[in-house]
Amino acid sequence: MSSIERLKPNEPRTPVSPQLALRVAILGSIALxxxxxxxxxxxxxxxxxxEQYVQQAQANDQRNLPIAAPRGExxxxxxxxxxxxxxxxxxxxxxxxxxxxxxxxAATYQAAVAQAGGEYALAKERLKAFEEDLRNSKRHATASQRAELAALERQARLRHVPIPPLPRSAVKLRHLYDRLAPVIGLSPRQxxxxxxxxIVVLPYAPVTVKTDAGAAALTLLAERHNDFPGVRQEQVSIRHYPYGELxxxxxxxxGQVGTEQLKQAAFRGVQQxxxxxxxxxxxxxxxxxRGKPGARPVQVNAFGEAEPTKLGIVPPKAGHSLRLSLDLGLEQEGEKGLREGIAIARAGGKPANGAAYMAMDPRNGAILATGSYPSFNPNVFAKPLTPSQWEALIGVNEAGGGPLFNRATQGAYPTGSTFKPITAxxxxxxxxxxxxxxxxxGSCIEAGKEKFCNSGHTDYGPRDLVEALKVSSDTYFFQTGERANSHxxxxxxxxxxxxVGQETGIDxxxxxxxxxxxPEWRAxxxxEEEECERAKHVSSCGYVAEIRPWSVGDDMQLAVGQGDLLTDPLQMAVAYSTLANAYMHEGHGTVVRPHLGxxxxxxxxxxxxxxxxxxAGYVHLNYSNLSLVMEGIHDAASQPGGTSFEVWRGWNQTQHPVYGKTGTAQHTGKVDQSWYMCYIADPTHPIVITVTVEQGGFGAETAAPIARLIASKWFNQPEKFVAGSSKTL
Amino acid sequence: MTSTAMSPIEVPDETPVHGARTLRLPLDPLLTLATIGLGICSIVTLRVATRKFVPGQPRYYVDRQATYLIVGLVLMVVLSRVDYSRLRHLMYGIYGALMLSILAVLALGHKTALGAQRAIEFPLFSFQASELGKVLLILALSAFVVNRSRRLRDLDTTARVMLVALVPAMLVIAQPDLGSGLVYMAIAFMLLFVAGTSWRQLTALVALVAVSGAFVLVAAPAAGVHVLKPYQMERLTAFLHPSSDPKKKGAYQQEESKVAIGAGQKTGRGVNSTQIKGNYVPEDDTDFIFAAVGEQYGFVGAALVLSLYALLIWRTLRILTMAKDLFGSLVAAGVVAMLMFQVFVSVGMSVGIMPITGVTLPLMSYGGSSVITTLLAVGLLQSIYVQAGASQAMKGRVYRY
Known part of the structure; x- marks a missing residue:
């Protein structure tokens, strides 16, 4: 026992004044x-x-690193x-x-890119609004308005934001890049x-700087990993297209999903x-x-550094595979055929700068083979593209479109005489x-001031429908068009x-x-042309060649697949499939919906x-009328004098009757576009083939022989490129 | 001598007899318990919070803090053996040392990355003069008040006491160390309060503080004069509008601290304390260490630490009343001011009810200057306790024998 405690009860120690006691009490109360x-x-x-703060803390530090799901084949x-x-x-x-x-x-760069994007969108909107105003004002633009329009057009270009160079302070990183660059064959800047x-896309995830590095590079990196801190090798899955351009x-x-794409319904739920x-x-x-990516949870600290956690890894779910109606063998033959046809056309002095084909099952629209030339190798997208590579792919300098452009489904062409069965x-x-x-x-038809002639001013003489289709008499169909105009x-x-003339619904x-x-379209x-010319104060906007009302000549041109008709091999394949389909069912046909999947x-x-x-729909055609049309185009492919008779010489027409029509579409200032459409009957595997070669010459010359190559493959016939000599359009 | 409420009690300059000394405890047991308890809490808390501060040396900070605590405890024991009342005569020397050390920091100090100049680097530790200054100021100012104890009601005394504290306070605020500067002013006010300055003058002082505070925070910035640095302003006002702008650093710090404490729930998150481990709460080893306690050990841990502080403050207040002389009471009052201000501001800012002023949590926060200063202050308390006991014992002996 201490003396203090002993003294406490009876002895007040140092006398505490009441004032001090009060103040200490106040202090004690404040503390309390x-x-x-x-x-x-x-x-x-x-x-x-x-609870709420636990959630906030977890939101703070838990991130999921995605594990890419293997994409379906x-x-x-x-x-x-x-x-x-x-x-x-x-x-x-x-x-x-x-x-x-x-x-x-990276954050600054991201902000700059976002800003450039925002400015671009804004400028485009302003430009659109201004153009709209001008159009609505219905008066010629003044000089100042035109200047403003030009200024707005200049602004409405996406500004390129350069990636900033390494900051000066990042000495260690710079040295790492310098050491790593020669090993993996890139420049430090790259x-x-x-x-x-x-890191702009995924701030916590490792960044792939090189895929498919050579074995030597990998061995070096593995052996001297101490020299390359923060560099690692990882197995990744990349898309491979074993047949290249096919x-x-x-x-x-x-490619990685884009910021704009994430907003689309098609990519809902897709992670960055x-x-x-x-x-x-x-x-x-x-x-x-695409499957479903898995997740590797990591804890991220305030500096953005991640470390693994004990939380479970969610394994990725592999994507499903897609089985196509395409036939690989036929596809390869089509590819080969296109190249062969193009080579021959080029040997004949024609540019033949683009081509496309489509092979379809006329019963259901299943696409058996299709291709477009020029093509590209999709494997190039496995690595980042250079701007010049990209420009070449989209064909910046090519009027007809670059390799990415699918001429079979996106081409916009007149079809020439292949349209005649539809007219008929x-x-x-x-x-x-x-x-x-x-x-x-006669060799020409006159309508109004215009004169419409057969190719080479040939005079076929008066022909009936079947014969006119067989020899592809333009004068016959010009007259048909002339008559149709009044109906x-x-x-x-x-x-x-x-x-034809609408989306087919292809996948x-x-x-x-x-x-x-x-006439309505024309008007x-x-x-539009008038308004555009007024708004922009230019002599032509190029919507139409000349402003004039619909005339009988337009119908005459359409009757032979010329004029303002714009379609593509796909739509024509649908039209021929529908005809073939109706022919198989006594006039009651289905309009097929083309599909690949x-x-x-x-x-x-x-x-x-x-x-x-x-x-896509149903047609009911008069069977006897349809039979006559089919007879006409069968004769064209099988009877002497028919436009593609020579092309099919030696073909067993009894076993596999060919219903084919050549076409030659004319373009001002260019070599003619070669077309061929055919339906080849077979009880088990009928086929419709459409082929076009831009600047390839007459239909019988280039397109039809390619179609025969494809058909030969399909029916296991000896393959032979037989050019026809028919000079019909 | 009796004209004032509190008179310094002149102690006869004689040592108590040997036998009496052996009867009393050498230290205040509860005060010692609170001190050691908080030291242990500090080590336990810092173990996780500072685990990654030095790569490869998870115990670096803990080892150093333990060393500071041991050195401080030794100093405390030594100081408890010294009669604090002798320090009264060293008033000018102590005040001189205070000013010199603060000026030395301004002249020689090590500039941190943010431009603050608060410490002088020594081979083993960096000396933060503003921390030690707290104890020096308590001693010097207490002695000054004792010397003027007969004229305590004079406005002149109040003004001088405040001025004596204001000079070092302004120098420290210029470092900038706003927190310590405010502690100095709190000490001066508390000394006047305990010494017995009239209520009127105290009220006037409070009003003056309120007016000047309003001037610094509202009127001057509006007029384009910035007394405080922008980040100080931002921190000071962050707690008033917690979610106004989470990107601002002050508000961010406080918000993350609240998240950390809240996420601790009743019993804490232990090793899963991601806010602390992930460094989401900046300065979770010093000013915001209470957030680390709250997240790791939850309400239970936070309440234990608070209880230890309550014990510490209660014992200090008790020693204040026990002291054998006015000087002792005033020194204890100064320590109470220091402890209360730092505990309530540091904990208060961690839980989001006080402005961020950057004061350490006594004994808990990592840092040699802070820990040793606090232990020196506790040493002074122990000395006051021992001396009070000694004088009492002597009187008791007179009564009894």
């Missing part, structure tokens, strides 16, 4: 109140709202993979190797650009950084192919012509019924709807979903 407040505050924070109709996912090595830089200055720079671009526009390509289809089937069937069908159904009536003699839009209506993005001109374009399989090959294709 403060402790009370803090205790209540703690109770409120920790006990009453603790694309298979041909027999199950042969034509697009696969390859596992390859990637050299990656870990975010921990990057100093804060680099991350700040590494920097890829790193910045990478059907490239149809298959499409893949996910590789998705950007074009073609890869884009159209992306939701089946329309005229017969409308009663404008009768089958037995022979007319169209309204009968040709246009038939074209639309058969599937590919960016389909071209096409144009089948009629609308004239109006047949079924979705899981990664083990089990069926997930079958992609049924409903017909």
């Amino acid at each position: 109140v403060m402790f009370g407040i803090i205790f209540f505050r703690l109770w409120y924070l920790q006990v009453l709202s603790g 694309i298979l041909d109709r027999t199950g042969t993979p034509i697009v696969t996912s390859n596992v390859t090595n990637a050299v990656q830089i870990l975010p921990s190797a990057l100093p804060a200055s680099v991350k700040e720079e 590494i920097d650009e890829r790193v910045i671009a990478g 059907a490239a526009q149809v298959l499409g390509y893949v 950084g996910t590789v998705v289809g950007q074009e073609g089937l890869e884009y159209f069937y992306d939701r089946y192919l 069908m329309a005229a017969l159904e409308a009663g404008v012509i009768t089958p037995g009536e022979a007319f169209g003699g 309204g839009n009968i040709i246009q209506n038939m074209a639309h019924r058969l599937g 590919l993005p960016k389909e071209f709807p096409g144009v089948v001109p009629d 609308k374009r004239d109006r 047949m079924e979705i399989d899981d990664s083990k090959g089990g069926l997930v979903q079958s992609l049924s294709s409903q017909p």
Whole structure:
């Protein structure tokens, strides 16, 4: 016991004055109140709202690094993979190797890009509004308005934001890049650009700077990993197109999902950084192919450094595979045929700068093979593209479109005489012509001030329908068009019924709807041209060649597939398939919906979903009329004097009767465009083939022989390129 | 001598007999318990919070803090053996040392990355003069008040006491160390309060502080004069509008601190304390260490630490009343001011009810200057306690024998 305690009861120690006692009491009370407040505050924070703060803390530090899901394969109709996912090595830089200055720079760059994007969108909007105002004002633009328009147009260009160079302070990183660059065959600047671009997309994830580095590079990196802190090798899955350019526009390509794409419904729920289809089937069937990325949870600290946690890894779910109606063998033959035809056309002095074909099952629209020339190798998209590579792909300097452009589904062409069966069908159904009536003699037809002539001013003499189709008499069809003009839009209506001039509904993005001109369309374009000329104060906006009302000449041109008609091999394949289909069913045909996808399989090959294709519509044609048209084009391919008779010489017409029509579309200032359409009957595997070669000459010369090559492959016949000599349009 | 409420009690200059000394405890047991308890809490808390500060040396900070605590405790024991009342005569020397050390920091100090100049770097530790200055100011100012104890009601005394504290306070605020400067002013006010300055003058002082505070925070910035640095302003006002702009640093710090404490819930997150481990709460080893306590050990841990502070403050107030002389009472009052201000501001800002002024949490926050200063202050308390006991014991002996 201490003396103090002993003394306490009876002895007041140092006398404490009442004033001091009061003040100390006040102090004690203040302390008590403060402790009370803090205790209540703690109770409120920790006990009453603790849950909410736990969530906030977790949101702070938990991030999921995605584990890419293996993308589903694309298979041909027999199950042969034509697009696969390859596992390859990637050299990656870990975010921990990057100093804060680099991350700040990335953030600045990202903000600059966003700003440039915003300014661009704004400027475009302003430009659009200004143009609209000008158009609505219905008066000629003043000089100042024109100057403003030009200024707005200048502003409405996407500003390129350069990736900033490495900050001066990042000495260690600079040295790392300098050491790494020669090993993986890049420049330090390229590494920097890829790193910045990478962390902008996914700030906590390792950045891939090089895929498919050579074995020597990998060995070096592995052996001397101490010299390359923060650099690691990782197995990654990359899309592989083993057949290169084959059907490239149809298959499409893949790339990391873009910021704009994330806003689209098609990419709802896709995480940033996910590789998705950007074009073609890869884009159209992306939701089946992409699978579901897994997640590797990491804890991120305030400096953005990640470390693994004990939380479970969510494994990725592999994408489904897509089985196509395409036949790999036929596809390869088509590719070969196009090249052969182009080579021969070029040997004959024609530019033959572009070509496309489409092979379809006329019963259901299943596309058996299709291709477009020039093509590209989708494997180039596995690595970042240089601007010049990209410009070459989109064909900046090519009027006809670059390799990315699918001429089979997006081309916009007049078809020449291949349109004649549609004209014939329309005229017969409308009663404008009768089958037995022979007319169209002479080498030219005069209508108004204009003169319409046969190719080479040939005089076929008066012919009946079947014969006119066989020899492709333009004068016959000019007259048909002339007659049709007074009966309204009968040709246009038939074209639309058969599937021309509107989207076919194919399972590919960016389909071209096409144009089948009629008086209403003409009037609308004239109006647009007038308004545009007034607004921009230019002599021509190029909507129409000249402002004039619809004339009989327009119908005459349309009757032979010329004039303002714009369509593509796909739509023509649909039209011929529909005719063939109706022919098979005594006039009751389905308008087929062309499609490539047949079924979705899981990664083990089990069926997930079958992609049924409903017909786009139905047609009921008079069977005897239809038979006459089919007879005409069968004769054209099988009877001496027929336009493609020579091309099919030696073909077993009894076993596989060919119903084919040549076409030669004329373009001012260019070599003619070669066309061929055919339907080849077979009880089990009929086929419709459409081929076009830009600046390829006459239809019988280039396109028809290519069609025969494809047909030979399909029916296991000896392949032979037989050029015809028919000089019909 | 009796004209004032509190008279310094002149202690006879004789040592108590040997036998009496052995009867009493050498140190205040509860005060010692609170001190050591807080030291242990500090080590336990810092173990996680500073684990990654020095790569490869997870115990670097903990080892250093333990060393500071041990050195401080030794100093405390030594100081408890010294009769504090002798220090009264060294008033000018102590005040001179205070001013010299603060000026030395301004002249020789090490500039930090943010431009603050608060410490002089020594081979083993960096000496933060403003921390030690707290104890020096308590001693010098207490002695000054004692010397003027007969004229405590004079306005002149009040003004001089405040002025004596204001000079070092302004120098420290210029470093800038706003927190310590405010502690100096709190000490001066508390000394006047305990010494017995009239209520009227105290009220006037409070009003003056309120007016000048309003001037510095509202009127001067509006007129374009910035007395405080922008970040100081921002921190001071952050707690008033917590979610106004989470990107601003002051508000961010406080918000993250609240998240950390809240996420601790009842019993804490232990090793899963991601706010602290992930460094989301800046300065979670010093000014915001209470956030680290709150997240790791929850309401239970926070309440334990607060209880230890309550014990510490209670014992200090008790020693204030026990002191054998006015000087002792005033020194204890100064220590109470220092402890209360730092505890309530540091904890208050961690839980989001006080402005961010950058004061350390006594004994808990990492840092040699802070820990040793606090332990020196506790040493003075122990000395006051021992001396009070000694004088009492002596009187008791007179009574009894």
